[in-house]
Amino acid sequence: MTAAGEQSRSGPRPSSGPGPAGPLAGVRVVELAGIGPGPFAAMTLADLGADVVRVDRPGGGGLAIPHRHDVTNRNKRSVLLDLKQPAGVEAVLALAERADILVEGFRPGVAERLGVGPDACLARNSRLVYGRMTGWGQDGPLAHRAGHDIGYIAVTGALGMTGAPDGPPYAPANLLGDYAGGALYLVIGVLAALQHARAEGGAGQVVDAAIVDGTSHLTAMIQGMLAAGGWQDRRGANLLDGGAPFYGTYATKDGGYMAVGALEPKFYAEFVRLLGLAEQAPARDDPAAWAALREAVAARFASRTRAEWTRVFEDSDACVAPVLSLTEAPHHPHLAARGTYVDHAGITQPAPAPRFSATPTAVASGPARPGAHAAEVARDWAAPEVEAAALPSEGAQSTP
Numbered sequence: 001m002t003a004a005g006e007q008s009r010s011g012p013r014p015s016s017g018p019g020p021a022g023p024l025a026g027v028r029v030v031e032l033a034g035i036g037p038g039p040f041a042a043m044t045l046a047d048l049g050a051d052v053v054r055v056d057r058p059g060g061g062g063l064a065i066p067h068r069h070d071v072t073n074r075n076k077r078s079v080l081l082d083l084k085q086p087a088g089v090e091a092v093l094a095l096a097e098r099a100d101i102l103v104e105g106f107r108p109g110v111a112e113r114l115g116v117g118p119d120a121c122l123a124r125n126s127r128l129v130y131g132r133m134t135g136w137g138q139d140g141p142l143a144h145r146a147g148h149d150i151g152y153i154a155v156t157g158a159l160g161m162t163g164a165p166d167g168p169p170y171a172p173a174n175l176l177g178d179y180a181g182g183a184l185y186l187v188i189g190v191l192a193a194l195q196h197a198r199a200e201g202g203a204g205q206v207v208d209a210a211i212v213d214g215t216s217h218l219t220a221m222i223q224g225m226l227a228a229g230g231w232q233d234r235r236g237a238n239l240l241d242g243g244a245p246f247y248g249t250y251a252t253k254d255g256g257y258m259a260v261g262a263l264e265p266k267f268y269a270e271f272v273r274l275l276g277l278a279e280q281a282p283a284r285d286d287p288a289a290w291a292a293l294r295e296a297v298a299a300r301f302a303s304r305t306r307a308e309w310t311r312v313f314e315d316s317d318a319c320v321a322p323v324l325s326l327t328e329a330p331h332h333p334h335l336a337a338r339g340t341y342v343d344h345a346g347i348t349q350p351a352p353a354p355r356f357s358a359t360p361t362a363v364a365s366g367p368a369r370p371g372a373h374a375a376e377v378a379r380d381w382a383a384p385e386v387e388a389a390a391l392p393s394e395g396a397q398s399t400p
Contacts, residue, residue: 021049021359022047022050022356022359023048023359024045024049025049026049026051027049027051027101028053028098029042029045029051029052029053029099029102030052030053030055030092030095030096030101030102030103032055032102032105032106033055033057033060034104034105034106036105036174036182037133037182037183037186038104038183038186039054039070039072039073040178040183041103041131041182041184041187042054042103043074043075045101045103046074047352047353047363048361049359050101053076053079053095053381054073054368055092056079056394057081058080058391067367067368067370067394068367068369069347070367071347071349072367073368074344074365074366074367074368075363075364076365076367077372077377078369078370079091079373079374080374080390080391080392080393080394081391082389083114083116084114085389087385087388088389090385090389091383091385091386091390092116093115093116093121094124094383094386095381095386096116096124096128098125099128100128100129100194101128101129101131102121102128102130103186104132105132105133106134108134108139108144109144111132118130118206122204126203127197127198127204128197128204129193129204129205129207130206131186131189131206131207132206133182133183133186134209135177135210135211136211136212138208150177152177152211154169156181156215156216157216161222161241162235162241163235164242165234165243166236169235176215176218177211177215180214180218181214181218182209182211182215185217186209189209244263245290246262246268246271246284246297247261247262249323250302251298251302252304252305252308253302253305254306256305256322256323258321258322259321259322259323260297260319260320261319261321262318266317267317267318267319270318271318271319274320275297275301277296277300281293281296281297306322306323307322309322310322329341330348339351342363371392371393372393374386374387375387
């Protein structure tokens with residue numbers, strides 16, 4: 001273990017990265033560039049104050065999002081290294097030696113073939129947390145197969161819960177698998193492992209975060225309800241999947257939609273009162289009457305515009321909200337008042353979450369340009385190997 005490796009075990013360091021001074025200030029993270037859940041997980045760590053250095057590869061790869069618009073690379077710094085060259089591999093190992101966490105999203109075995117797998121990195125830093133982000137996991141029959149969010153959530157049963165009973169399931173973008181079941185479970189895992197590594201007698205370890213595992217975990221409550229007989233294993237027949245007429249969406253006169261979540265009796269009473277159905281609504285607690293109730297509710301919503309219904313319900317506990325588009329959401333009065341969205345470098349984007357009273361977070365720098373920070377990372381991490389191996393930057397550094 002070199003002096004740099006010993007330093008990496010000495011506890012939190014003052015933050016020297018581009019991100020906010022959040023609760024993870026002083027934590028150093030190496031991100032081996034990928035797409036989807038890996039970058040999002042690293043962004044979350046950066047938003048929380050970690051000094052995240054992204055190792056980009058020549059020519060990039062994956063989805064072609066312009067660098068200046070790739071919000072998942074905000075609050076990070078980037079170095080451009082060729083991992084097919086010994087100097088590039090040595091630079092990554094030098095960073096791992098000084099890091100607390102490393103995140104990679106290659107298929108199983110790829111990092112090992114490149115020379116930057118867990119064994120090589122932990123040999124240089126025994127307290128390193130090595131986070132692995134994949135869809136299928138590090139083992140199992142499908143571990144080496146390609147895949148995307150929709151396939152991962154399909155086999156877990158999560159996709160099969162979406163959509164109308166007389167139509168196909170629908171993909172909720174890549175939010176459910178890549179980000180909820182993947183990236184956020186990786187964040188939980190590496191932070192839990194970091195706690196262990198920093199404890200007396202602790203050590204580093206490998207965190208195997210598989211989207212299929214995380215997404216399956218998200219269905220825990222539903223699986224319990226299924227076992228208890230309180231959930232039918234088919235779409236559109238249950239309390240939370242659109243089966244209940246008081247939990248779903250309805251079209252308005254102008255082609256918009258309103259979302260209804262009036263589950264509890266007292267909220268439902270307020271809902272039907274404001275909807276104008278209090279006296280003639282079919283029985284709520286009789287599933288045989290749900291079709292008639294849904295028809296009555298739909299007819300009422302179709303009689304006014306989304307804006308009109310929004311005004312009717314906005315000051316009530318009826319649990320009704322307008323269904324907004326991505327461009328409309330930042331202007332919702334509540335989200336605007338809380339600053340849920342921020343504008344940075346000309347991009348409207350979600351603010352970091354959650355919020356902290358003593359260590360507030362922020363969007364402090366825009367998406368990192370590949371290779372723009374080699375000199376300062378080499379300086380701040382005391383890793384001259386990085387600057388020696390770095391390739392020229394792909395474009396100017398983003399404006400902080």
